[in-house]
Amino acid sequence: MVFDVGGVLLDWDPRHLYRKLIPDPAEMEWFLSTVCTAEWHDAHDRGASMQESCASLARQWPAYAGLIMAWCERSDEMIGGPIPEGVRLLRRVIDSGLACYALTNMEAETYPARRDRYDFLSWFAGTVVSGFEGIAKPDRQIYDLLLRRFSLDPAATLFADDSQVNVTAAAQAGMDAVLYTGPGPVLSRLGLAAW
Numbered sequence: 001m002v003f004d005v006g007g008v009l010l011d012w013d014p015r016h017l018y019r020k021l022i023p024d025p026a027e028m029e030w031f032l033s034t035v036c037t038a039e040w041h042d043a044h045d046r047g048a049s050m051q052e053s054c055a056s057l058a059r060q061w062p063a064y065a066g067l068i069m070a071w072c073e074r075s076d077e078m079i080g081g082p083i084p085e086g087v088r089l090l091r092r093v094i095d096s097g098l099a100c101y102a103l104t105n106m107e108a109e110t111y112p113a114r115r116d117r118y119d120f121l122s123w124f125a126g127t128v129v130s131g132f133e134g135i136a137k138p139d140r141q142i143y144d145l146l147l148r149r150f151s152l153d154p155a156a157t158l159f160a161d162d163s164q165v166n167v168t169a170a171a172q173a174g175m176d177a178v179l180y181t182g183p184g185p186v187l188s189r190l191g192l193a194a195w
Helices: 015-021 025-034 038-045 050-060 062-073 084-095 111-117 140-149 164-172 183-190
Strands: 010-012 079-082 101-104 126-129 158-161 176-179
Touching: 015 025, 015 062, 038 050, 050 062, 079 084, 084 183, 101 140, 126 140, 140 164, 158 164, 158 183, 164 176, 176 183
Parallel strands: 101 126, 158 176
Antiparallel strands: 010 079
16 A cells, blocks of 8 residues: 555645734735745755745745744644544554555655654655655656565555645546545455444
8 A cells, every 4th residue: 555645644834834924814825826826836846845845935035034934934833733533544454464565756955854753754664755756646657666676566555645636646646535424435445344
């Protein structure tokens, strides 16, 4: 089985940080949809330096420089913590005897510290981190890389992700793929009893 990390095992959301920095919710949403956008952040997941990217964006938006630099300087505060039911599911699947792998879109700079901080990230038989590979979900190449690197049979591999776009891409790569909405559908797909 292959797990996504953010949204399944870790509660990653820039709002966890920016609520502290921008008290007005509407202003915070404007900032995240106009300045530090998801499209801009995608480059970090593909290996771009967060420090350089933030510095460049800060030059474009000098009035928001401090808020922009917080993206790289305080990125740990974007993690709300582990998602308990996701971590419990991972443990359950591993205990069933099924090998588990991770495929995550994450920055190369942040992954090592997160792996050290959250011990369950070391439970996997193997992990592919987009920031180290220079490619990210939903690009077909990253699924092919995962399957090839760990000699996985796509038809016999279940992939769970909280993003429908990523699930669709995994299915197109030949994997059995499920949108993660909680442990129930995954346990059912694996033939494991719900707890």
